[in-house]
Amino acid sequence: MNHFEPYLTLLQKQLNELDRWRQTYGKTDATGSSNAREEEIREVLRQLTDKLKGNYPFHHPRYAGQMLKPPHPVAWLAYTLAMTVNPNNHALDGGPPTSALEKECINKLAGMIGYDTPFLGHLTSGGTIANLEALFVARELHPGKAVAATANAHYTHQRMCKLLNIPFIRIPVNPEGVPDLAFIRNQSSRIGTLVVTLGTTGTGTVEPLAGLLPLCREAGIRIHADAAYGGFFKLLEDELPSKPHWQLLNQCDSVVIDPHKHGLQPYGCGSVLYKDPAVGAFFKHDSPYTYFTSDELHLGEISLECSRAGASAAALWATLELLPLTAEGLGSILHSALTAARVFSKRIAEKPGFTLYMRPELDIVTWFRDPPDKSLSSLNTYNKELFQKGMDLNKEGFFLSLFTVPAEQFTTLFPGYSADEEKAVLLRSVFMKQEHEEWADTLAELIFSAAGL
Numbered sequence: 001m002n003h004f005e006p007y008l009t010l011l012q013k014q015l016n017e018l019d020r021w022r023q024t025y026g027k028t029d030a031t032g033s034s035n036a037r038e039e040e041i042r043e044v045l046r047q048l049t050d051k052l053k054g055n056y057p058f059h060h061p062r063y064a065g066q067m068l069k070p071p072h073p074v075a076w077l078a079y080t081l082a083m084t085v086n087p088n089n090h091a092l093d094g095g096p097p098t099s100a101l102e103k104e105c106i107n108k109l110a111g112m113i114g115y116d117t118p119f120l121g122h123l124t125s126g127g128t129i130a131n132l133e134a135l136f137v138a139r140e141l142h143p144g145k146a147v148a149a150t151a152n153a154h155y156t157h158q159r160m161c162k163l164l165n166i167p168f169i170r171i172p173v174n175p176e177g178v179p180d181l182a183f184i185r186n187q188s189s190r191i192g193t194l195v196v197t198l199g200t201t202g203t204g205t206v207e208p209l210a211g212l213l214p215l216c217r218e219a220g221i222r223i224h225a226d227a228a229y230g231g232f233f234k235l236l237e238d239e240l241p242s243k244p245h246w247q248l249l250n251q252c253d254s255v256v257i258d259p260h261k262h263g264l265q266p267y268g269c270g271s272v273l274y275k276d277p278a279v280g281a282f283f284k285h286d287s288p289y290t291y292f293t294s295d296e297l298h299l300g301e302i303s304l305e306c307s308r309a310g311a312s313a314a315a316l317w318a319t320l321e322l323l324p325l326t327a328e329g330l331g332s333i334l335h336s337a338l339t340a341a342r343v344f345s346k347r348i349a350e351k352p353g354f355t356l357y358m359r360p361e362l363d364i365v366t367w368f369r370d371p372p373d374k375s376l377s378s379l380n381t382y383n384k385e386l387f388q389k390g391m392d393l394n395k396e397g398f399f400l401s402l403f404t405v406p407a408e409q410f411t412t413l414f415p416g417y418s419a420d421e422e423k424a425v426l427l428r429s430v431f432m433k434q435e436h437e438e439w440a441d442t443l444a445e446l447i448f449s450a451a452g453l
C-alpha cells in the first residue's frame with residue numbers, strides 16, 4: 001500500500017472538520033478562487049514532486065549520512081492541519097491554542113531534563129537560534145566575560161559569540177574528545193559560561209558534565225548544555241555509560257534540545273530552557289503591535305525571534321501525545337538507533353580492512369577503511385572513494401558522510417600512520433531511524449561488498 005494513503009484519509013477527515021469551523025464565520029471566496037486554479041496548482045505540484053525526487057533517500061535506512069529523516073506521520077499531519085490556520089506563536093494574539101500547546105511541550109521537555117518549577121523555556125526555529133539565545137543570556141549575566149567551548153562544540157557557537165561580541169575561548173581536547181580541565185581552571189577568571197555538548201555533532205561524544213560541573217561551581221562559571229542533537233537520549237540514560245552526565249542535566253543553567261533532530265519533527269523546531277526564570281527580564285521589550293489580547297505571558301516576550309510557526313508546536317504536541325517522553329515512548333525509537341550503532345560498529349571493528357575511529361556513545365559511528373601503506377593520503381582516498389561508491393550505487397547503495405580530523409589527532413590515536421597530509425578524512429554514519437536497527441547488518445554487508453572485502 002502507498003505509504004501516505006491511510007494518513008491522507010485521516011487528514012481529510014480533520015480538514016473537513018476545520019472547514020466547517022471556517023464556514024461558521026460566513027462564506028468568503030478565498031477557497032473559491034484557488035479552486036478555479038486547480039489545473040495550474042496540479043501542474044506546479046507535479047513539477048515540485050519531480051524536483052523533490054532529486055533528494056537523497058532520507059526516509060530509507062540505506063541513508064545513514066547526516067542527521068536527517070522525515071518526521072513522524074503524526075507530526076506532519078498535525079503540522080499540516082495547524083498550518084492551514086497558520087497561527088503565529090509570537091503572541092497570544094497570533095495563536096492562543098498553539099501557544100498553549102507550546103507551553104505543554106516545554107513543560108514536558110523540562111520534566112524530561114528534571115528542571116524544577118519555575119523555569120523558563122520556549123520553542124525556537126532551530127538549534128542555532130536556541131543556542132544564540134542562551135549565549136545572549138550568558139552575555140547579559142556576565143558582561144565582558146568569555147564563553148568557552150571545546151573544539152568539538154558545534155561551529156555556530158563561535159560564530160554566535162562573534163555576532164554577540166562575546167570573547168570566545170576554545171578549550172583544547174585530547175584525541176578522545178575529553179576537555180582539558182587544567183586549561184579551564186587556568187582560564188576560569190575569564191570565563192562566564194561554559195558550553196558543554198551532550199552529544200557532539202561529529203562523533204556523538206557526550207562531554208563529561210560530571211567532571212566539569214564541580215570545577216565550574218567552584219569558579220562561578222555558568223553551564224550551558226548544548227543537547228541539540230543528544231538531548232532525547234536522556235530518556236535512555238539507564239543504558240548509557242554516560243548516565244552520570246545525563247543525570248546532571250538539570251544542574252545546567254540552560255539547555256538546548258532540538259525536536260527537529262531526534263524528536264521526529266519537521267525542520268523549524270528547536271527549544272531552549274533556562275533553570276532560572278529571572279533571565280526572562282533580559283528579553284523585556286514593548287511592542288506597539290502585539291500583546292493586546294491578554295495579560296498572560298506571551299511567548300514572544302521571552303524570545304529573540306518574532307514570528308514562529310504555531311504549527312511546529314502543534315506537531316510536537318501531537319507527537320508527544322502519541323510517543324511520550326519515556327524510555328518506552330519516544331525512547332523506544334532512540335533505542336533502535338542506539339542498537340543499530342552498536343551492531344554496525346561491532347561489524348566494522350571485527351572486519352579486517354576496516355577500523356572503528358571511536359566507540360559510539362550514542363548513534364553516530366565514525367570509522368575508516370585501512371589502506372595497506374598506512375599513509376593519510378591513501379586513507380583519505382580510500383574513504384572518499386567508498387563514500388562516492390555508495391552514492392553511485394544509488395538505489396542499491398548506501399549514503400554516508402565524511403568526517404575530517406586534524407592529522408595530529410588521528411596519528412595520536414593510530415600511531416602506525418604516516419601523516420603525509422594535514423587532515424584525515426574518515427567516514428561517519430548517523431543511525432537515526434527506527435528501521436536502522438533491522439538494517440545495520442545489511443548496511444555493513446553492502447559497504448564491505450562495495451569495498452571488495
Ligand SMILES: Cc1ncc(COP(=O)(O)O)c(C=O)c1O
Pocket residue numbers: 067126127128129131154156197199200201226227228229230258270
Ligand atoms: C550539538 C549541536 N548544536 C547545534 C546544532 C545546530 O542546530 P540547528 O541545525 O538546528 O540550527 C547542531 C546541528 O547539528 C548540533 O548537532
